Amino acid sequence: MDKIFVTKSFLPPKAEYDDYIQKIFETHHLTNYGLLEAALQNKLSTYLNTKHICLTANGTLALMIALRHAGLSGKKVITTPFTYVATLSALLWEGCIPIFADIDQNTLCINPKSIKHILIKHPDAAGIVPVHVFGNACDTVGIQAICHKHNLTCIYDAAHAFGATLYNRSLMDYGDFAIGSFHATKLFHTVEGGCIISHTDQDQQNISLHHAFGHIQDDYYTLGINAKLSEIHAAMGLAILPHLPNIIAKRKKICDLYDDLLPLDILKRPHFHDDLDYNYAYYPIQFPDEASLCTVKMALEAHNIFPRRYFYPSLTTLSYLPTISKNCECPIADRTALTSLCLPLYPDLSEEKIKQITSIICAHIHT
Ligand SMILES: *Cc1c(COP(=O)(O)O)cnc(C)c1O
Numbered sequence: 001m002d003k004i005f006v007t008k009s010f011l012p013p014k015a016e017y018d019d020y021i022q023k024i025f026e027t028h029h030l031t032n033y034g035l036l037e038a039a040l041q042n043k044l045s046t047y048l049n050t051k052h053i054c055l056t057a058n059g060t061l062a063l064m065i066a067l068r069h070a071g072l073s074g075k076k077v078i079t080t081p082f083t084y085v086a087t088l089s090a091l092l093w094e095g096c097i098p099i100f101a102d103i104d105q106n107t108l109c110i111n112p113k114s115i116k117h118i119l120i121k122h123p124d125a126a127g128i129v130p131v132h133v134f135g136n137a138c139d140t141v142g143i144q145a146i147c148h149k150h151n152l153t154c155i156y157d158a159a160h161a162f163g164a165t166l167y168n169r170s171l172m173d174y175g176d177f178a179i180g181s182f183h184a185t186k187l188f189h190t191v192e193g194g195c196i197i198s199h200t201d202q203d204q205q206n207i208s209l210h211h212a213f214g215h216i217q218d219d220y221y222t223l224g225i226n227a228k229l230s231e232i233h234a235a236m237g238l239a240i241l242p243h244l245p246n247i248i249a250k251r252k253k254i255c256d257l258y259d260d261l262l263p264l265d266i267l268k269r270p271h272f273h274d275d276l277d278y279n280y281a282y283y284p285i286q287f288p289d290e291a292s293l294c295t296v297k298m299a300l301e302a303h304n305i306f307p308r309r310y311f312y313p314s315l316t317t318l319s320y321l322p323t324i325s326k327n328c329e330c331p332i333a334d335r336t337a338l339t340s341l342c343l344p345l346y347p348d349l350s351e352e353k354i355k356q357i358t359s360i361i362c363a364h365i366h367t
Contacts, residue, residue: 004353006308008346009184010247012239020235029231032212036234040190043241048162048170050197052204055234056211059159059181059194061227063090063129065210066177066196069203070153072096075126078118078152080110081315082333083131086181087157088315091129099125100316100328106271108133108284108336112142118328119150127153132161132171134310134342135187135281137273140166140174147176155179158197162188163248163279171276172197182237187251187281188244190237193229250347251280254354258283258343261358266365283345284310290338292365297341299364305357310342 011017020036029035037055045053056062063086067073073094079087081100091098099122101114110130119125128147130138138156147154159181161171172178182193196207209216214224259269268286272278287293293309300307314337315321316330343357 001304004305004344004349004357006306006310006342006344007185008348009189010240010243010347012236012243017235017239020238021232024231024235031228031230034231034234036231036238037229040229040234040237040241043238044195047241047244048172048197050170050173052198052200054196054198054204054207054211055229056194056196056227057229057233058192058227059157059179059183060086060090061211061225062179062181062194062196063087063155063157064094065207065225065227066155066179067091067094067096067127067129069196069207069210070127070155070177072127072153072155076122076124077127077129078110078115078122078125079129080131080133080333081328081330082108082133082311082336083157083315084159084311085315085318086159087129087131088318092320097322098325100325100330100333102330103133103333103336104139105332105336107136107139107273108270108340109136109138110143111332112139112146114330115143115146119146123150125150125152127155129155129157130175131157131159132164134270134284135160135162135164135171135279136270137161137164137166137171137276138174139273153177159183159186159194160281161279162186162281163244164281165277166273167275168277177203182233187247187279188237188240190229190233190240193233193237247347248279251345252278254345254347254349255280255283257351257354258358261355261362263362263365267361280345282310283343285341285343286336287339287341293339293341296361296364299360300357303356303360305344305353305360307344308342309337310340312337312340314338
């Protein structure tokens with residue numbers, strides 16, 4: 001019996017990918033400012049309606065570079081414990097001190113009230129990295145007001161936000177900077193890849209310099225790193241991008257079917273932002289308690305269905321945090337991490353499978 005995982009990476013028709021690969025074999029241009037990278041950058045700029053986008057080797061390096069470019073390395077930065085570990089890793093790798101603010105229990109995104117509270121204890125925080133969790137939109141208006149008042153630089157982790165719009169503007173376009181991830185498990189991918197979105201020509205130039213060793217030819221400007229996206233990776237992105245509207249439409253159908261078939265009086269769904277045009281990146285559900293989550297997860301696994309506990313454990317519990325981060329209290333995030341499960345979601349997941357998944361859940365949720 002085939003195993004069903006939380007996601008299955010989308011692959012374009014092979015001929016469409018081969019056309020781009022053929023170009024690489026003709027030009028021998030494999031990486032470093034190649035034609036395919038430039039073409040993808042152009043198309044993403046149009047798709048996301050954002051002028052300044054730098055493509056990177058992955059989303060983690062994108063966040064590290066954005067933090068460094070914004071001058072946040074080594075400083076206190078407020079973030080959420082309910083996210084993928086990469087958000088935290090990038091902060092720690094840049095020597096930042098992560099200060100956790102709690103999440104809103106309905107949206108699962110960082111709660112502006114908690115940010116305000118944290119700032120009383122940590123008025124020296126220099127920046128904030130909120131996460132658009134599961135493609136839901138943060139309270140961008142509330143966060144912007146706080147950033148303005150406290151002079152904080154805001155870098156959105158928009159790794160889940162591709163294709164979503166908030167107030168008819170790309171969700172990846174908010175904040176001083178935003179980073180994206182094009183990892184194979186994400187809605188849009190280049191196998192491995194990512195991006196940094198900024199808002200001025202100067203930012204774009206400096207970020208681009210950082211992602212390519214900090215030099216142009218024989219002129220060395222700054223300490224850079226290697227975070228370039230190769231032509232092979234760009235080819236995958238170019239072949240997938242035209243399928244995006246179709247991918248999102250199919251995901252929406254699956255989510256609607258889950259909505260219809262699940263006992264949503266017992267299982268809770270996040271409240272999605274009212275002005276969000278959602279991308280259907282994930283299908284998270286909240287159990288009443290951890291025990292019922294484990295019962296259902298085991299029952300599904302017995303049928304070769306493997307949902308994921310996104311995001312478990314709460315990042316506040318990790319052993320390698322500085323004490324100051326460990327001491328941040330985030331009861332809602334900690335509880336959410338214990339009770340949150342993401343169900344399988346990808347375009348060719350069959351209706352039959354969804355019915356099987358939901359009936360197993362229904363059979364085990366009361367026990
Ligand atoms: C996937 C992800 C990242 C990191 O992306 P990579 O491209 O895998 O390095 C960062 N933040 C969040 C929330 C993610 O889900």
